[in-house]
Amino acid sequence: MTDEGSRDRQDRQEKTGVLPWLDARLPVVSAFRREYVEYRTPRNLNGLWNFGAILTVVLLVMLATGIFLAIHYTPTAAGAFASIEAIERQVPSGWLLRSIHVTGASMFLAALYIHLFRGLYYGSYKAPREMLWLTGLVLLAMVMFTAFAGYVLPWGQMSYWGADVAGKAVDAIPGIGPWLEHFLQGGDAPGDVSLHRFFILHMVLAFAVLGVVGVHVAALHVTGSNNPLGIEPKGPRDTVPFHPYYTSKDALGLILFALLFAVVVFFLPNVVFEAENFRPANPLHTPADIEPEWYFLPFYGILQSVPSKFGGLLASVGAILVLFLVPWLDRSPIRSARFRPLYRVGMGVLVVCFILLGFVGRHHAQGGWMIAGRIAVVYYFAHFLVLLPLSARWERGVVLPESIAGGRGV
């Protein structure tokens, strides 16, 4: 009798299942359903909205490959280069993990820049999404530090001399510069101590990025996504549930991105691997041409276009800091550049200037590149500090569509 009775109770429990049991105590299941299944999303998001999902997946890939690389890596000036060679040659599939990690850094920054310029173009930084914008910019800065620290770790010629140039840039800060350089490097030149610090910085920042991504996504789910029209959804007709609509669209975007990723990893590795960095670091021999990775080139271009060393440093750091002010610099109530003809042209010029500055950085701002670089720097700052505050004045009589469903034109 008692046996039968207990089995009955068990059966009743099995009917209710493990997930409802869990959900009653820790509502992860209903939260997931609310935020990733039923979550209402504007129906008109274009392909540029895929990059959020892409960035999340690339970050996870970077953390996974990075942990395996860290297991085999030796953070000492004497052992770092040899440990990378061992990963490439003796560790099974080490070459593949490292190639994915190195390519991933470039792909991550590329996707991040697209994500950033999309936010600028469609006014995704405007109320009520300021926190989303600010957390995103914090992520950009963190990812840049992480990428730089990671580039130093193989301790090849470019790693060493890149760290040296960065140290010299810090040294140019008046007053605290020399002290700060010494503090960061742990000596007068990059060495054992700096390598150890960069390794820890790289690992800590990578996981901190994951945390801030959590905050960034939480902020997104408070306000919901912006969309190409820049008007808020007014009713159920303007939105679709996240699943299956955007899960299927993100899946397609991810696969296409993975295809590009795979082509670089397997067929074009020298796009991301600098040959000079296969030479071990040699503090006595300066390479003929020190240049940062492509994703720092626009900022390197700004640094070199400005005549004074400290001024250049201020300008290149300011180029990122000014982005933090954008939600308050832009006085226009209209979000999407689609309805802002002047701003739209301005955005095009901004993208061109940003790329131009990359080439200026690559050519060390010599000759004609210097002039082009200075014009681009002036426009870059004028865009944010002059065009954005004033543009609202020329945007009279703009008629926005009634609703997303009514005024779609993707």
Place this chain on the structure above:
Amino acid sequence: MILRCVSVLAFAAPLADLSPAVAQAGPHDRAPHQAWSFEGPLGRFDLSAVQRGYAVYAQVCSACHGMKAMTYGDLTRMGLTMEQVGRIAATQQVPGGVDAQGDPVTRAATPADHFRDPFVNPQAAAAANNGVAPPDQSRLALVYPGGPDRIYAVLTGYRQPPAGYRPSHAGAVYNPYASDREIAMPPPLRDGQVVYTDGTPATTAQEARDVTTFLAWVAQPHLEARHRLGAQVVLYLLFLAVLAFLLKRRIWSDVH
């Protein structure tokens, strides 16, 4: 739409511009292009040429050039068995710690050991070679400006110097393909210098070609696996992309 086009172009352009820049240390003649089996996106190594190239390295180059990053076990990937590699390793003596009296001893190498360095340190290497230490060859085919074409050109390019040539330092010899048309390495190869076990005539050109192939293989040991895996991954992703596209279109059909 405009932005999309601009952004695609924008991010593609700097990548295209970032192909490895050929930094030239000093003026030299342009190395003629050679046809190599490992070129191109589907390139692969001719393993018999790699093995012959190893013979050249072992009998000639290794007298002065190290190859620190390689272990003897890595040679299995050029088609040797573990026993053959073990026999090769056993012919080399490497530092083996200290004996009971505390004196350093040597032992026969094993497949797990790295290639033996010909000199104990860079200073000894430079002192034995007119002041110029012979570069390590682990990644030489990648880091040497001009790559395999130029390595081959240098190895086969020794000739009578022009009338006005004066060596800039003791031991320097004329070579039109080296930086400043001068190199510290005396001509390393000559006809019949190496004994090939497969009966290939050991001409200077053949030796140079084989050892260049070996150096390219050492510099990119996973090139062939990379290309093979890449083709599989790309085909798989293409197929998956078609499926994902069809799925997405079907799901969205009631929205558009």
